[in-house]
Amino acid sequence: MPYDAIIIGAGPAGMMAAIRAAEKNRSILLIERNNTLGKKLLISGKGRCNLTNACDTEDFLGKFSQSRNFLRNSFAKFFNTDLMSFFEDAGVRLKTERGERVFPVSDRSGDILNVLKSKLKNKNIEVLTGVRVREILIKNKKIEGVLTYSGKLFTAPRVAVTTGGLSYPRTGSTGDGYKIILKLGHAVIPAKPALSPILIKESFMKDWKGISLKNVRLTLFAGGKKIDERFGEMLFTHVGLSGPVILDMSAAVYDALKLKATTEISINFKPALDRKKLDARLLREFRTNSGKAIKNIFKNLLPQGIIERFLEYCKIDANKSANQVTAEERKRLIKGLFDLRLTVSGVMPVEDGIVTRGGVDTKEINPKTMESRLVKGLFFAGEVIDIDAKTGGYNMQAAFSTGWVCGDNI
Numbered sequence: 001m002p003y004d005a006i007i008i009g010a011g012p013a014g015m016m017a018a019i020r021a022a023e024k025n026r027s028i029l030l031i032e033r034n035n036t037l038g039k040k041l042l043i044s045g046k047g048r049c050n051l052t053n054a055c056d057t058e059d060f061l062g063k064f065s066q067s068r069n070f071l072r073n074s075f076a077k078f079f080n081t082d083l084m085s086f087f088e089d090a091g092v093r094l095k096t097e098r099g100e101r102v103f104p105v106s107d108r109s110g111d112i113l114n115v116l117k118s119k120l121k122n123k124n125i126e127v128l129t130g131v132r133v134r135e136i137l138i139k140n141k142k143i144e145g146v147l148t149y150s151g152k153l154f155t156a157p158r159v160a161v162t163t164g165g166l167s168y169p170r171t172g173s174t175g176d177g178y179k180i181i182l183k184l185g186h187a188v189i190p191a192k193p194a195l196s197p198i199l200i201k202e203s204f205m206k207d208w209k210g211i212s213l214k215n216v217r218l219t220l221f222a223g224g225k226k227i228d229e230r231f232g233e234m235l236f237t238h239v240g241l242s243g244p245v246i247l248d249m250s251a252a253v254y255d256a257l258k259l260k261a262t263t264e265i266s267i268n269f270k271p272a273l274d275r276k277k278l279d280a281r282l283l284r285e286f287r288t289n290s291g292k293a294i295k296n297i298f299k300n301l302l303p304q305g306i307i308e309r310f311l312e313y314c315k316i317d318a319n320k321s322a323n324q325v326t327a328e329e330r331k332r333l334i335k336g337l338f339d340l341r342l343t344v345s346g347v348m349p350v351e352d353g354i355v356t357r358g359g360v361d362t363k364e365i366n367p368k369t370m371e372s373r374l375v376k377g378l379f380f381a382g383e384v385i386d387i388d389a390k391t392g393g394y395n396m397q398a399a400f401s402t403g404w405v406c407g408d409n410i
């Protein structure tokens, strides 16, 4: 059966494109290689789905690494308030958390996916799961349809590639879209990690795995020069560091490592205090608890799990009582609390990142329609395009917005 359009990949971008296209009375075939839809959406936001961010357009665009102007059109047509209404009108209550991050009140990404699935159903969109597209066929400069890995041909004059990027390949995004469109003459900006955990050389913090720190300031140094600084939440992993601030910093870390500069991250555990205030705080703690072991006093200053190794790093005997701590040792403790230096040995590969930097070159896509500038009838949406942003709901919104515009025009 010929369709008006075929959409390859049922993530947020593909599902939204199909829904919008059906609203415009297009007959759509949505093809997904997994047996279920929206696998990545389901694990997003640790299973809670941070679907968008409630900040204004300029702030929003500022969170993207590049391609800001490219997204302006999509956001003008379908932005955060439209997306929120889309789900709220369908009965999902939403809440806005710290940093303007929007989640379903239920904290269940499944509620977001269910709305998309029921809209696909209600609009009679044909959905094929467990079918992997191999190629887009072109005959006499016109799109003929798609060919699957099992050799089946589905015909349609228009096709949208919404296959995602390269991160978390187990969710289905293995870079198929890049291979498909390279054959059609499109340029693909090579993928590199963005929002990826960072590997650390020092082994002493391996015991800190699973511990998260709130309200810390992290500074990135390359060759001794400060190149980035951020404030927020981080997490120790078995090989290094992760958590929102680290993920947001990871692209800068990747670039610094490429320059072969010694790359270090400094953790400031007490960014709200200056040296004088911290010294006074330590003196107060030490005086009130003069007979206590320093490791016990530090329970008021650092998470329990990191105290012993931290004191080792500062070269202080953890069992020493507070009244024996010298002024010199106090200086070392202050230095450690303000500037614990870790040497970066790498960034986890793109597959372990939350989002892919790189993809279809935006210069080759019409931002008003999401149609290819090279092949008539070929459309794109979502992470397959070279767009990526920080954590906070921006990437999902970009997928939904470009998906909506793609569906509006396909």
Ligand SMILES: Cc1cc2nc3c(=O)[nH]c(=O)nc-3n(C[C@H](O)[C@H](O)[C@H](O)COP(=O)(O)OP(=O)(O)OC[C@H]3O[C@@H](n4cnc5c(N)ncnc54)[C@H](O)[C@@H]3O)c2cc1C
Binding pocket: 008, 009, 010, 011, 012, 013, 014, 031, 032, 033, 034, 037, 038, 039, 040, 041, 043, 044, 045, 046, 049, 050, 051, 052, 131, 132, 133, 134, 162, 163, 164, 165, 167, 168, 171, 172, 173, 174, 176, 177, 353, 354, 355, 381, 382, 383, 384, 392, 393, 394, 395, 396, 397, 399
């Ligand atoms: C762990 C994790 C947590 C995240 N949390 C958030 C968050 O809270 N907020 C946020 O804004 N962003 C988050 N992101 C990023 C966000 O999930 C993605 O940017 C978004 O899912 C991209 O949507 P998409 O539709 O473009 O691609 P995808 O969601 O990757 O969907 C692409 C679909 O295409 C299918 N496909 C691929 N190739 C083929 C083929 N050949 N044939 C048929 N089907 C194919 C795939 O199976 C997949 O289902 C997170 C990402 C990860 C990995």
